[in-house]
Amino acid sequence: MIPRPKPERFRLRRTMMFMNAQKPGLIKDAYIYGCDSIMLDLEDAVAENQKDAARFSLYHALKTIDYGGTEVIVRINGLDTPHWQEDIRVCVAGGADGIRIAKCESAQDVLTVEKAVEAAEEEFGVEKGRTLLMAALESPKGILNAYEICAASPRMFGVAISGGDFRKCMQTKPQPDGVDMLVARGQMLIAARAAGIQCFDTVFTNLDDQAGFEAEVLQNKAMGFDGKSLINPKQIRFVHEVFAPTEKEILQAEKIVRAYREQSAAGVGVFTVDGKMIDIAFIPGAERTLKLARACGLWEGDLV
Amino acid sequence: MEIVKPAMAGTLESSDAQIMVEPGENGIELFLKSSVMNQYGRQIKATVLETLERLGVKNARVTVVDKGALDCTLKARVECAVFRSADASEKDIPWGGAVR
Amino acid sequence: MKNAVGRDIPDFLLQNGREVYQGKNYMDGKYLQKASPRTRRYEKPQESKLVDSIADALRQLGAKSGMTFSFHHHLRDGDYVVNMVMKAAIEELGLEDLTIAASSLGAAHDPIADYIEQGKVVGIQTSGIRGRMGEVVSAGKLKTPAIIRSHGGRPRAIEAGEVHIDFAFVAAPTSDCVGNCRGIGGKSNCGSMGYAMTDAKYADHVVVVTDCLVDFPNMPASVEAIDVDAVVVVDSIGNPKKIASAAARISQNPRDLMMAENVAKVIASTPYFKEGFSFQTGVGGPSLAANLFLEKFMDERNIKMGWAIGGICGPMVEMLKKGKVGKVIDVQDFDLDAVNSINQTPNHFEMSASQYANPANKGAFVNKLDFVVLAALEIDTGFNVNVLTGSDGVLRGAPGGHPDTAAGSKVCIIVTPLTRGRMATVCEHVVTVTTPGDCVDVLVTDYGIAVNPLRPDLIECLDKSGIPHVSIESLKEKAYSLVGRPDDLEWEDKVVAVLEARDGTILDVVRKIKPYTLN
Numbered sequence: 001m002i003p004r005p006k007p008e009r010f011r012l013r014r015t016m017m018f019m020n021a022q023k024p025g026l027i028k029d030a031y032i033y034g035c036d037s038i039m040l041d042l043e044d045a046v047a048e049n050q051k052d053a054a055r056f057s058l059y060h061a062l063k064t065i066d067y068g069g070t071e072v073i074v075r076i077n078g079l080d081t082p083h084w085q086e087d088i089r090v091c092v093a094g095g096a097d098g099i100r101i102a103k104c105e106s107a108q109d110v111l112t113v114e115k116a117v118e119a120a121e122e123e124f125g126v127e128k129g130r131t132l133l134m135a136a137l138e139s140p141k142g143i144l145n146a147y148e149i150c151a152a153s154p155r156m157f158g159v160a161i162s163g164g165d166f167r168k169c170m171q172t173k174p175q176p177d178g179v180d181m182l183v184a185r186g187q188m189l190i191a192a193r194a195a196g197i198q199c200f201d202t203v204f205t206n207l208d209d210q211a212g213f214e215a216e217v218l219q220n221k222a223m224g225f226d227g228k229s230l231i232n233p234k235q236i237r238f239v240h241e242v243f244a245p246t247e248k249e250i251l252q253a254e255k256i257v258r259a260y261r262e263q264s265a266a267g268v269g270v271f272t273v274d275g276k277m278i279d280i281a282f283i284p285g286a287e288r289t290l291k292l293a294r295a296c297g298l299w300e301g302d303l304v
Numbered sequence: 305m306e307i308v309k310p311a312m313a314g315t316l317e318s319s320d321a322q323i324m325v326e327p328g329e330n331g332i333e334l335f336l337k338s339s340v341m342n343q344y345g346r347q348i349k350a351t352v353l354e355t356l357e358r359l360g361v362k363n364a365r366v367t368v369v370d371k372g373a374l375d376c377t378l379k380a381r382v383e384c385a386v387f388r389s390a391d392a393s394e395k396d397i398p399w400g401g402a403v404r
Numbered sequence: 405m406k407n408a409v410g411r412d413i414p415d416f417l418l419q420n421g422r423e424v425y426q427g428k429n430y431m432d433g434k435y436l437q438k439a440s441p442r443t444r445r446y447e448k449p450q451e452s453k454l455v456d457s458i459a460d461a462l463r464q465l466g467a468k469s470g471m472t473f474s475f476h477h478h479l480r481d482g483d484y485v486v487n488m489v490m491k492a493a494i495e496e497l498g499l500e501d502l503t504i505a506a507s508s509l510g511a512a513h514d515p516i517a518d519y520i521e522q523g524k525v526v527g528i529q530t531s532g533i534r535g536r537m538g539e540v541v542s543a544g545k546l547k548t549p550a551i552i553r554s555h556g557g558r559p560r561a562i563e564a565g566e567v568h569i570d571f572a573f574v575a576a577p578t579s580d581c582v583g584n585c586r587g588i589g590g591k592s593n594c595g596s597m598g599y600a601m602t603d604a605k606y607a608d609h610v611v612v613v614t615d616c617l618v619d620f621p622n623m624p625a626s627v628e629a630i631d632v633d634a635v636v637v638v639d640s641i642g643n644p645k646k647i648a649s650a651a652a653r654i655s656q657n658p659r660d661l662m663m664a665e666n667v668a669k670v671i672a673s674t675p676y677f678k679e680g681f682s683f684q685t686g687v688g689g690p691s692l693a694a695n696l697f698l699e700k701f702m703d704e705r706n707i708k709m710g711w712a713i714g715g716i717c718g719p720m721v722e723m724l725k726k727g728k729v730g731k732v733i734d735v736q737d738f739d740l741d742a743v744n745s746i747n748q749t750p751n752h753f754e755m756s757a758s759q760y761a762n763p764a765n766k767g768a769f770v771n772k773l774d775f776v777v778l779a780a781l782e783i784d785t786g787f788n789v790n791v792l793t794g795s796d797g798v799l800r801g802a803p804g805g806h807p808d809t810a811a812g813s814k815v816c817i818i819v820t821p822l823t824r825g826r827m828a829t830v831c832e833h834v835v836t837v838t839t840p841g842d843c844v845d846v847l848v849t850d851y852g853i854a855v856n857p858l859r860p861d862l863i864e865c866l867d868k869s870g871i872p873h874v875s876i877e878s879l880k881e882k883a884y885s886l887v888g889r890p891d892d893l894e895w896e897d898k899v900v901a902v903l904e905a906r907d908g909t910i911l912d913v914v915r916k917i918k919p920y921t922l923n
Contacts, residue, residue: 024377025319025825028886032850033658052393056384059399060376066885086395093399124400128403233658319825336922340826342796343890345920372825374887 002066007097007132009157012036012295013198014227014243015236016073016160017281020045024052026062030070033233034240036295037071042087043078043102051083055090073098073134079109085116091131092120098132098157103165105141110152117155134158134200138165146191158231159192160255161185163202176212178219190226198226207232217242244296245289253289256282256301305362311389314373314381321373323352323385330364332356338370351375355382359402409788409837409914417902423909428811429843431907436764441606444633451633452581458489458613459496461634462571465609467493470501471570474597474607477508478575478587479531481648484611485575487515489637503527505567507558507599507757508802511535512646515853520546524756529567531555532802532850533792533901542798543917550799550901552838553791555735556761556768556808557906559602563764566908572607574600574627575641579614583632584625587754588743590616592642595715595746597626597736601756604631614643617675624747625752652717654696655689658851663819664693666871667777672701673869674862676774676814680710680730684770684809687717687738688779690819690848695719702728713760713769715805716742724749733769735760735805761808764908765821770805770812778806782819782827782834785876787841787856789818790834791808792903795827797893797917799901803838807906810843815862822849828883828890830876835893836903837912852884894918 015035019026021042030038040061058074074096076087077185080103091099101113110133117131133155137143143166150159161184167173172180185201192199201220204213213235220228221242228239245253255273260283263271270279293299307327334377338348354362355378366382372403373381383403387393397403407412407424410645418424427765444465452599455461471573475486486506493499500523504516508531517536519525526547533541538758553561561567575889576585577593581773591614598750604610604627612627621629655661667690671677683698685691696719702708709729712720717732718741723729731751737743745752761770782790789810792801810816819866820829830849847854855863866873894917901914 023317023320024373026318028319028374029850033662050390053380053384054315055397056380056387056393056403059379059403060380063404064374064376082394086397090397090399234656234661334922340796340890341918342893342917344826344888345922346891347888352886372827374826 002064004067004072004095004097006127006130009132012292013070013071013158013200016227017230017233017236017304018075018201021058021061021074022046022050024057027057028065028178031067033236035070035230035233035236036194037073037225038067039073039075039139040082041075049078049164055086059090059094061175062096069205071097073100074102075102075136078103088113088116089120090124092117092126093124095126096131098134101133103138103142104135104149105139106145107148107152110135110149110156114153114155118149120270129155131155132157134160136160136162138162139169142224143187145269146188147194148210149162149195150191150195151279155289156195156197158198158200158226159188160200161188161202163269176215178216185223193224199224201225201228203229204235205231207234214238240296243292244298245293247298248300249289250293253286253293254301256286305359305361305386305390306339307361307386307389308391309389311385313362313388316371319373319377320369321368321370321378323381324367325385325389326365327332328363331363332361333365335365335367336370337368339372347375349380351378352382353382354377356386358404359383359386361386407910409786409840411837411912413910414899417643417899417910417913425840425905425909425911428840433765436564438563439568439606441859442608443631444609447713451509453583453632455634455636457724458492458636458638459613461611461636462493462497465571465611465633466746467497467499467571469499471499472503472505472527472568474569474603475504475506475605476575477506477510478594478597479592479642481611482592482628482643483509483575484640484642485573486513488521488613489573489827490516490525494519494773497723500524501526503529505529507555508532510532513537523547527551531554531558531804533799534801538799542917544896544898544900549841549899550915552803552901552903554761554803554807554906555599555757555805556763556770557904559756559758559762560764560906560908561904562602562606563758563762564908568608568898569603570609571904572600572610574604574610574612574632575908576612576614576627577641578616578618578622579635580618580622580629581608581635582620583612583627583635584622584629585612585614585622585627586622586624588746589618589625590614590641591811592616592644592647593904595743596734596754597737598755598760599757600627602758604628604642609633611636613638613641615639615649617736623788631892636836648737648740648743650866651787652687652692652719654719655680655693657689659821660689660693660884663690663821663848663850667694667817667819668697668701669774669869669871670817670846670853670866671698671815671906672705673865673871674739674815675865679700679707679709681707681774682710682772683775684714684773684813685777686779687715691777692717692719694777694819695723699728701721705858713755713773718742721745721749721752729829737829760808761805761812761906763808765810768808768812770809773809775810775815775817777817777819778810778812780818780829781832782829783818783820783836783844783847784831785878785880786843787844788834788837790846791838792838793835793914795831795835795890796837797895797914800908800913802904807839807843810839814845816844817848818844819848822851822879822883823887824885828880830879830883832880836914838903840911847876849879852879856877879889894920
């Protein structure tokens with residue numbers, strides 16, 4: 001049995017790679033590609049008559065495989081299916097870091113899952129509150145209720161949009177400029193930021209269209225997403241490159257954090273760095289930049 | 305557990321194993337075919353028998369067609385087949401108990 | 405007697421001056437008495453050497469039981485010629501006790517397994533042995549141990565007279581009526597015919613088998629009429645679809661790509677990666693994909709590859725056409741792009757197996773090689789590589805040019821996933837040593853890179869470039885932690901195959917496997 005450290009609610013999640021929990025060859029070492037999180041899928045990837053088999057396979061994978069520092073999240077079946085309760089039991093018993101709630105439409109959905117998670121934590125003697133949650137918004141209703149969903153539970157670390165189902169509801173298709181989901185992405189981002197949780201974009205499924213993928217990732221970064229769901233390891237590198245801070249941003253952040261530490265020790269609240277007014281409001285952002293830089297292998301300091 | 309009716313789990317894909325359990329009367333009768341028989345035949349046999357014992361299966365004909373599955377996959381497939389044979393694979397699995 | 409890679413070689417094999425493997429370059433500087441071929445004179449002008457059938461050619465040239473027939477493997481899995489010839493010899497002429505000396509044998513030759521079981525074929529000398537033939541030989545059904553040689557070791561053995569070829573059969577995509585052969589211009593094209601060249605020079609009799617007779621003279625010829633006794637025209641020498649695949653495509657498998665990129669990084673970190681460097685790569689997933697990443701580094705540094713050798717396929721031809729590589733010289737072609745390019749694209753040349761890899765001539769191409777990228781079935785903590793036996797102990801591979809390029813090159817990189825299914829590729833002891841560890845420099849896996857401690861210079865290169873590497877022992881431990889430590893294989897005493905090092909010493913033997921069964 002591989003003991004997994006307690007999951008961190010806020011950590012680096014630039015890339016979340018989906019894989020079928022039912023395929024032994026896939027799940028045994030998906031972490032070698034360096035994604036931040038892997039998303040073991042009990043939902044769409046698993047055929048209806050193999051849901052049971054997938055859970056057995058998932059349980060032993062979680063208990064046996066050393067995923068190292070890679071976060072392990074499980075996508076469970078929707079609340080409108082007969083599978084989700086057993087899905088939650090196996091996730092909690094196996095020690096998954098987090099659960100992704102499929103087709104989430106309301107705060108109540110989050111609470112329903114949370115209750116089942118709590119019961120499972122009790123049943124399997126898992127520390128209460130250990131299992132994190134994230135929600136996938138897949139319908140117009142989910143987007144409209146984004147804020148209440150994001151703020152529904154202290155277990156919630158993030159929210160993601162699921163493009164396939166959402167576009168179907170909206171009677172649209174992927175557009176090169178992303179206009180098909182611009183409003184939904186925007187609304188979800190605002191809700192996530194207002195609730196103080198992370199926000200992730202949907203998968204890009206056409207593996208042959210590298211240019212389209214890159215354009216979408218650049219737009220994700222520009223809009224303020226924390227990361228993106230992926231379907232293939234070859235997509236990881238570009239996302240990590242785009243989400244990495246620039247050298248200038250790192251230098252600036254280092255200066256801000258250093259100056260803040262010095263100035264606040266001297267009792268000064270507002271000061272200037274390179275001619276720019278800086279106060280405490282700049283610090284979380286600067287610290288986040290440095291943490292990100294370290295994760296990207298671009299910075300080796302010990303300020304954060 | 306008792307093997308109530310024939311049941312199967314797993315696939316013949318590489319790194320997987322297909323397990324079939326059938327009712328039996330003479331203890332565990334194991335039939336094993338593996339792509340890694342010479343190096344891992346003994347370990348596969350041990351894993352399958354241990355898993356059956358943990359599940360309290362006393363009598364069964366068990367056929368394993370292994371395509372290089374890791375131990376964790378073998379366990380998962382055996383368990384799933386046994387629970388399926390009792391129509392009990394969908395819920396209230398004793399995770400961390402008999403299944404571990 | 406134990407040899408330099410720690411393998412116990414039975415004494416009965418060490419007769420007539422046979423030695424055990426004693427390390428790289430052991431034979432350097434020694435003199436070799438070449439065998440002189442015995443060939444038949446055709447003084448009286450012949451209008452044509454055409455003979456009606458393979459059986460007629462065998463009869464006319466005096467084929468007898470106990471003879472050795474040689475073949476080359478350019479038709480790969482599409483080959484019909486080995487089976488046709490053996491069928492004629494055994495079923496039409498009633499010959500027995502035959503030995504097949506082929507440059508390689510593969511999936512196309514399953515029917516030969518029957519002749520082995522019937523005791524009609526009593527000896528096999530080859531680089532590759534797979535499929536049913538591998539199983540039959542592993543089960544001890546061949547009368548004498550099979551002899552496994554590398555592509556360079558084979559012409560060495562022929563020239564030294566260790567293999568006396570009574571009949572060489574040349575599968576020729578085109579031939580004229582007197583036996584000038586080419587690998588192109590017909591309906592079953594294979595491009596280079598490099599493995600047939602030494603056979604044609606040293607065999608007592610040479611029979612060309614073709615399915616496309618062309619006007620005399622078929623020039624420039626790969627095998628020349630001056631060495632040919634007879635030409636037989638058949639309906640088809642092979643299945644073109646299996647001779648050369650449409651085009652070898654670079655793998656899209658993310659694991660292969662990740663390893664391939666690391667291979668290219670290792671190459672680019674060494675001082676040998678400079679204008680005019682030389683390179684060979686295999687056609688396996690990660691090996692071939694290394695081309696792609698190497699090209700990026702070449703562009704970045706603004707350097708070109710001087711020359712490449714191989715087994716060649718499309719991606720390398722593409723680089724030649726783009727001017728990224730100066731010359732391509734090949735002994736075999738793996739896809740139609742390469743087949744259609746050889747001797748057509750300027751600077752794409754053909755060479756013989758001896759020119760490619762023979763350790764006993766005055767300097768084969770492999771000796772000038774900077775980098776070679778190779779696959780492995782297994783590699784152990786002594787960096788010894790096995791590309792012949794599966795980890796279940798059954799013959800199912802081929803040394804090919806592996807030991808030759810590894811020994812000749814300045815940097816030999818093995819690229820392989822750490823595990824395949826439940827098999828640990830990186831292990832404690834390989835089942836069979838086909839390439840000795842003193843020829844292998846770097847191992848690239850999906851779980852990390854290891855450098856042979858014999859190469860501190862390369863360790864320094866990697867360190868300077870910030871390429872992380874670990875010990876090969878730690879990779880082995882990781883592999884076992886994933887798949888479990890395998891049980892030791894159990895063997896009987898009977899030797900089923902002898903693995904000859906490229907210099908002719910004995911590197912290893914394969915014994916009959918005792919299969920594990922329940923109860």
